[in-house]
Amino acid sequence: GAGVSQSPRYKVAKRGQDVALRCDPISGHVSLFWYQQALGQGPEFLTYFQNEAQLDKSGLPSDRFFAERPEGSVSTLKIQRTQQEDSAVYLCASSSSRGSPTGELFFGEGSRLTVL
Amino acid sequence: LAKTTQPISMDSYEGQEVNITCSHNNIATNDYITWYQQFPSQGPRFIIQGYKTKVTNEVASLFIPADRKSSTLSLPRVSLSDTAVYYCLVGPANDYKLSFGAGTTVTVRA
Numbered sequence: 001g002a003g004v005s006q007s008p009r010y011k012v013a014k015r016g017q018d019v020a021l022r023c024d025p026i027s028g029h030v031s032l033f034w035y036q037q038a039l040g041q042g043p044e045f046l047t048y049f050q051n052e053a054q055l056d057k058s059g060l061p062s063d064r065f066f067a068e069r070p071e072g073s074v075s076t077l078k079i080q081r082t083q084q085e086d087s088a089v090y091l092c093a094s095s096s097s098r099g100s101p102t103g104e105l106f107f108g109e110g111s112r113l114t115v116l
Numbered sequence: 117l118a119k120t121t122q123p124i125s126m127d128s129y130e131g132q133e134v135n136i137t138c139s140h141n142n143i144a145t146n147d148y149i150t151w152y153q154q155f156p157s158q159g160p161r162f163i164i165q166g167y168k169t170k171v172t173n174e175v176a177s178l179f180i181p182a183d184r185k186s187s188t189l190s191l192p193r194v195s196l197s198d199t200a201v202y203y204c205l206v207g208p209a210n211d212y213k214l215s216f217g218a219g220t221t222v223t224v225r226a
Contacts, residue, residue, distance in 0.1 A: 004159070033212065042203055042216030043160065056212070091159050105214065107159025 002026075004108035006092050012114045013082045021077045021111045023092030031095040032075050033105065034067055038088045046090075049075060082115045089113075120204045125221040134191040136220050138204030141185045149180060149187045152203045154219070160203060164189070194224045 005024040013019050025032050031050055035043035036059075045059040051072040060067070064082075069075040079086055089110040096104065121139040128134045140149070148167050152160040164171055166178040166187070177190040191198060201219040 031212065035214075040218075042201075042219050043214075044216070045213045048212050059213070093159065105160075105162065107161065109158050 004092055004094050004106055006090075006108035006111050008111060009109065010112050010114075012116065014116055015083060016081050018078065018080045019082055019113060021079075021090050021092075021113070023075045023077070023094075023108060025073065025075070025092070025094030026096075026106055027073075029094035029096050029106070030072075032069055033093040033095070034075070034077050035091040035093065035107075036061075036088050037091055037110070043091050046077070079113070082113075084115050087113055087115045120206055120215075120217055122202075122204050122217070122220045124218065125223070127223050127225065128194055129225050130195055131193050134194050134198070134222055134224075136189045136191075136202055136204075136222070137186055138189070138206075139186045140204070140206045143184050143206055144208070146208045147184075147206050148209055149178065149184075150205045150207075150214075151176070151178065151189045152205065152216070154201045154203065155199075160216070163202075191222075194222075196224050196226060198222065199224045 007022045033048050034046040036046050037043040047060055047067045048056040049069045052069050064080045066078045089112045091107050091110045093105045093107045148165055150165040151163045153163050154160040164173055164176050164178045166180050168180050171178045179188045201221050203216045203219040205214055
């Protein structure tokens with residue numbers, strides 16, 4: 001596609017439910033990133049993939065968060081047993097650069113998760 | 117990562133030039149300065165990147181003094197559609213953990 005596509009755009013979950021957020025990066029982009037943006041704050045790094053390899057997951061807030069990119073293209077961010085503090089916009093970004101994304105990150109519109 | 121400081125908010129009027137200054141006193145030799153723009157309900161969008169002196173593109177100009185301890189994003193002749201949050205980021209070219217901070221909310225009024 002022309003840009004990074006994320007789905008669903010909006011998700012409402014009851015506390016304790018599992019959710020899965022999908023990211024379809026720009027075709028051919030090697031690097032893929034997930035960010036979390038709380039209301040009124042800037043995005044914060046969650047995890048980074050280079051092709052199918054998850055090279056950094058240091059930003060994932062707990063072991064309830066899991067991300068995968070099995071074929072090096074589409075990625076899924078899964079949150080198990082959601083909590084209210086997980087409510088945020090989850091942004092996916094991709095880049096054509098191998099580990100050199102500065103200035104070249106392309107973001108999707110995000111998936112807004114609301115946990116009730 | 118070099119810490120950045122930028123104003124929380126700025127107001128302007130259509131047709132004016134908006135200048136947002138970002139302080140980054142502990143910028144490292146191999147750090148670049150990058151600015152992103154974010155509209156409501158959208159992801160951030162890259163505006164401009166520079167290392168030193170001045171960089172200009174069709175959207176903005178970036179001024180970086182010789183000591184590189186600060187930088188100024190200049191938006192010429194803003195319109196209502198330039199209302200957004202603007203983030204200043206500083207980091208090495210191979211850094212993938214972008215640190216956005218809270219950004220500067222620019223509001224353009226008619």
